[in-house]
Amino acid sequence: MIIFFTSVALLVAGYFVYGAVVDRIFEPDETRPTPAVTHTDGVDFVEMKEWKIYLVQLLNIAGLGPIFGPILGALYGPSALLWIVFGTIFGGAVHDYFSGMLSIRSEGKSIPDVVGYNLGYFFKQFMRVLSVVLLLLVGVVFVLGPAKLLTNMTGISVPILVGIIFAYYFVATILPIDKIIGKVYPIFGAVLIFMAAGLIIALIAKGYHFFPEKTLANINPQKLPLWPLMFITIACGAISGFHATQSPLMARCLPNEKMGRKVFYGAMVGEGIIALVWATLGLSFYQNVEGLNAALAIGGPAYVVNEISTTLLGGFGGLLAVVGVIILPISSGDTAFRSARLIIADMLNFDQKPHLKRLMICVPLFIVGFLITKSNFGVIWRYFGWANQTLAAVVLWSAAAYLIKLGKFHWIASVPATFMTAVTVTYLAYAKIGFGLDIQISTYIGIVAAVVAVIAFFVAFRKRVSTEEAESITA
Template sequence: MLYFFACVAALLLGYVIYGKTVDTVFGPDPNRPTPAHSMADGVDYVEMSPRKIWLIQLLNIAGLGPIFGPILGALYGPSALIWIVIGCIFGGAVHDYFSGMLSLRHEGKSVPDVVGDQLGSFFRQFMRIFSIVLLLLVGVVFVLGPAKLLGNLSGWTAPVWVAVIFAYYFLATILPIQKIIGRIYPLFGAVLIFMAIGLTTALIVKGYHFFPQATLSNIHPKGLPLWPLMFITIACGAISGFHATQSPLMARCVGNEKHGRPLFYGAMIGEGVIALIWATLGMSFYQGADALNAALAKGGPAFVVNDISTTLLGPAGGLLAIIGVVILPISSGDTAFRSARLIIADFLKLPQQQIGKRLLLAIPLFTIGFLISRADFGLIWRYFGWANQTLATVVLWAGAAYLIKQQKSHWIATLPAAFMTAVSVTYLAYAKIGFALSLPIATSLGFAAALVSLLAFLLKFSSKKVEKMVAEN
């Protein structure tokens, strides 16, 4: 139990200490006009209160990832919690902060333009395609997951729930942000908080032994290697590129740059706490990796969520907890499609005030999303995991480029960018969906790619070149 609360305390201290360091390095300007003021349109650029933005940002980024990912990651043992804490403080929260603040500084631009402004036109075009593909994968994953859970709770089949959820997503994508998202997310947030606190309290009150397999060794029942698989499996809650597609949505609603640290860095810390809770539940409720693996074999993470919630909180409390788990992916899936619409709109320079123009983009997006939803969920999840971490890697390099151009200490973004380069390349080289190489060869390629990327970055942004960039601007 002390191990769990120590990890939670470490995340909170990370926000107070390292979050302040990151904020100081970036240098928010409270007197600088934000896009919510200078570009207000009543649809996407709408100023909201910091409290509401924080809650919406948390719900936007906290999809199935900080629940399903940590449950699967719990198979590796308590080392999963260390990755959540370190990854969140030094990687994920830094990533989310820069994706939000760079958008805030550049007219609320979406992630392809934010990256392109820092790394060049090639990355701008690459990110336009890559981020839209990722968002479609996210939208579909966050339809299928909650549809299965709702199917278990009701007499309706999963395909019916898929249709219902898609219908909601469509409305949330085309209506002004304050009409649905701005109104119902506070209620969603209350359910989410109940879920997190209620399940943790019940685990303690009912006398479950926290982390019965108290070892940092890899205890995965199937013998899967911790490196790099755990770093891909546990993305949301540690570091997730999907968040970079969500932060610009809220950057368009922020009234003052001084709110950046709690809204972007802080929301990621909140997601880290959720991930810690579910990793702990996975390890402690079943009292062992083998038992957890057996539960997963019965119906995947959705079965585990249902089993844990109803056992710990009873039928009524369990229902609320499961609803909270359903809300998380739905409140990310709707904004995934909304972000995809805005990225395409930015590329086409198509104003979105008129609903007809929003429909022109939304209808094709949802048609493609529905077709993707017919594919195997497990396959979609694996591709999503790699694409997610690859996007996070690119955004961190973009944050490092911004800092070095501003002649500020860039290592707070450069080091996690290099590490995530190693993770993503190793996974692609090792996994069956990639090149299926041996782990030693894949690891060598991953760290070689990280070293080459770091050297290329430092060479591209050498002091003389940076001075020339500053002079030209």
């Protein structure tokens, strides 16, 4: 129990200490008009209250991420807690903060344009493709998962339920952000927090022993390597590139730059705490990773969520489980498609105030999404994991480039960017969806790639500085 509450305390302290450092380095300006003020359109650029933006941001970046990921990551043992805590403070929260604040400084643009401003044309186009693909994968994953669970509960066929969920997505994607998302999602965000708090209190009240297996060794029952798989498996609870596609949604609604730390850095810390809860439940409820692995073999993370919730909280817990594994992913799926619409709109320079122009993007987008649902779910999920963390690495490099150009302390972004580069390249070299190489060789490739990325970063910066100095002398 002490380990859990110490971990929570570290996350809270990270927000107040390191979050303040990051905020001071960025230097938000409360007198600077935000895009919500300068680009108000009643659709995507809509001023909202700070507490409401925080809860919507939390729900947008969360969904099933801080639940399923930590449950699967718990198979590696208590080391998962270290990744959640330090990954959140020094990686995920920094990533989310800059993806939101740089969007504000870029007139509310989507993340590919933000990256393009800082890393150049190639990365802008790369991010456009990667972001839209990632968002389609997220949207599809968060259609198929709830649809299959609802089929088990109701007997209604999966295709019919997929159609119903897609119909809701379509409506939520084209309506103004304050009509559904701004009104209903703060409630679901509060439910997510309540669910996590209630379960950990019940775990204590029922006398469960916290973390019976107190070791930092890899105790994965399937003998899977901790590096780099745990850092891919636990994404949304530590660092996730998907968040970078969501932060601009709320960047368009923030009335004051000073709110950025609470909304962006703070929401990620909140998600980190929720991830801690579910990793702790996975490690403590079953008392060992073999028990957790056996439960996962029966019905995956959704089964684990249902069993833990109903056992600890009874019938009410079952209701929370339904909210957790059905409503929450749907609430992230629709914002995924909304983000995809906005990225495509920015790319085509389509004004999104007219209904017709929103439909011109949404109709083909949802047709493609529906076609992807016909693919193998397991394959979709594996590609999602790699694409997700690759996007996170690129966004962190973009933040580092922004800081170094202004002569600010770039290491807060470039260090986690280097780490995530090593993670994603190692995973691509090792995983079956990549090259299927030996883990040791894959690790060497990942380290070399990270070193090359660092060298390229500094070389590119020095060339840019030299060019700018030459132009200033010529002028």
